[in-house]
Amino acid sequence: MGELSYADVQAAVARIAGRVREVGVVRADDIAADGGCAELFFALEFLQHTGTFKARGAQNFLLAHREAGTLPEVGVTIASGGNAGLACAWAAKEQGVPATVFLPANAPQVKVRRLRGYGADVRLVGTEYAEALAACSEFAAATGALTSHAYDHPHIAAGAGTLMIELHARIPDLDTVVVAVGGGGLFAGVAAAARQVGVRTVAVEPENCRALNAALAAGRPVDVPLDSVAADSLGARRVSEMALAAAQHHQASSVLVSDAAIVRARQLLWDDYRLAVEHAAGTALAGVLGPTGYRPRDGEKICVVLCGANTNPADLAG
Template sequence: MIHLTYEDVTAAARRVSGRVRPLVVAPADGDTWLALEMLQHTGTFKARGAANFVRAHWEAGTLPDAGVTIASGGNAGLACAWAAREQGVRATVFLPANAPAVKVGRLRAYDADVRLVGSEYAEAAEACRAFAEESGALASHAYDHPLIAAGAGTLMEELHQRLPALDTVVVAVGGGGLFAGVATAAHEHGVRVVAVEPEDCRALNAALAAGEVVDVPVASVAADSLGARRVTPLALYAAQEYDVCSVLVPDADIVRARQELWDEHRLAVEHAAGAALAGLRAYEPAEGERVAVVVCGANTDPGDLVPRA
């Protein structure tokens, strides 16, 4: 089975050094810390994978004049556009014609060539594939690529440097790019990983139960970030081979945890970050267990965060 190696992650760390923002770690309660990756470029950890992907191809001489292309109006699209601009190449991003204007505007602010196609993601993805074939542009992916996952794993490398005595890291899982990278590096450092998914977006949990990658239905308040229909083989391998605990959390707990991050820490974050914190509660660490929760994204509308009375 295909899998990441720790050497993949350390190579990524070398490539992205000085190109991404250093991880900020803040104490929470007792033996718990928050890894504030929502402060990263573009607001999420995905900048790490995108930077590694683009830089690796640049170093190998395989970054074409046509630049890179991706189908994503979300965090991956923003990260790809940012990384391409930083490397001085073109990014062409495909998304449905009904995509929110704010996302289109942010992509264009990163100098991306935005192509609006169809009314569904599948149509935009097909247009992206055709464009890559016709133009020679390098096709990227939101999470299903070893370079993307290895780049995400650099987060764990920095977390280990800041908290070398860490026992456990808690991370939300969507398609599995972040999880695969983090779990690979965590295994090297003897750190347990708690993989958190919404009850109705359980691609990794279902794959573990089946022993293979399977399709799952997607329905959650966190589906915009964690709504992958299937997890990557890289993520399944990591979950099967390393010290990983898979937990599921209901939407009500995700919403509550997201609100808690605002009430207690003044962090306005995506529901995916709320899922990670909710997963900590479901996992219930032992007394004295040193745990870090990855607060993974800030691209959210804070208007639904209710001020505490």
Template structure:
């Protein structure tokens, strides 16, 4: 798979224009460092359709395939009970095509009902994700349905990267964008677009959920163990090749944060701004607040992408 290009992201922007919500960018509190202070902004991408950035990639994926004539009457299929599945089901409904989503039989009922609310046909197969994925793959092969992926596809990544074009329009003098990384779809798109504008990308991962960081260290893709409070949305065992390629540019810095720091940052977003977000969004903010994270220079403008809000807020204290 080739390296993602800025042209890919621009093409995605043209396709999905008017179909997704433009991200609001708001000023947050400054971060004080040893060298001075930096201006911090939040990109409120959790206000996107379905509650996460994944709506962008799902729209671009389906529209690009429709343009190419590879979106058949059998529609689209995906194995995911998380944000990717929701985005796929929503995008399919918006385009008027069928969506079939495969989940393990023990999937939470609330996820099943939400998928059905977007018009998807939900098929419960097996006790583990791997069994649902195998059934999804067989379904695509036998019906001709288009198989989608949660993050490892150039149309998915390019769609996600369009958020940077919207951020840059609002902050043309931005110095760095901070983004949480799971499998790397959002990161690959963001880093590709940011590099075009001369903006640094800070890739943030939990210490015990570090598929991209481990790949950068090894120089090739590796499987990692997953043990993090943010694993529900950042829990990819292996990053995408696109993400590794993007991370190998000098404009990218990879940082790790602890679960405790993620929890504190997420709680801070609630305490200070009344924003109830996923732990993944908390991880992005932790990437700036952590002593082992990214330390901006004096006067820098930094934008933290708050990527999603499909969370249970009951553990946020008043």
């Protein structure tokens, strides 16, 4: 799969205009930087439909297939009980086509209820994601349903990249955008758009959930173990080829943060800003606050993408 282009992201902007919520941007506090301090902004993408940026890619994916005449009447199918599944089910409902979502039988009931609330046909299969994925593939082969993916598709990544177009419109002199990385769909899309306007992209991953960082070291996507407090949303075993290609540009960098730093950053977002978000958002913020993260320069303008509203706030005290 080739590298995602800026034209791909521009096409997604035109396609999904008016169908997703434009990202809100707020000025946060200054943070320490080499030689002084940097200006910190938050992109409030957790306010997006279904709580994550994945709504952008899901809409773009279905609309692109509708334009091409390849969106079947039987609809779309996906194996995911997480944010990608929710986004797929929501987008299918918006487009008036069926969504069949496969997930393990032990998936949390709250996710099952939310999926059904979007009108999805939920199929519970086995006890592991691999079993749900196999059943999804069999269903697609038997029915002709369109198979969606959580992150590894150009339309999915390009849809996610529309976020960067909106950010640049709001902060024209932005220097750096910071995103948490799982499979790399958001990163690939954002980096493609960011390069075009001279903005640096920082990819942040948990130390023990590092598909992109490991791919950079190996020169190719490789399987990695998953052991992080943020693995529920960033737990991709292998990063996409698109994300690796984006990370190999000089305007991109990869940093790793500890689970302890992720938890602290997520707690800080609640304590200081009253934002209850997923650990993925804490991961992104830890990327500019933690000792192992990106070190900004004095006067640099940095925007951290806060994504993921599908969390249990019970562990946020105070």
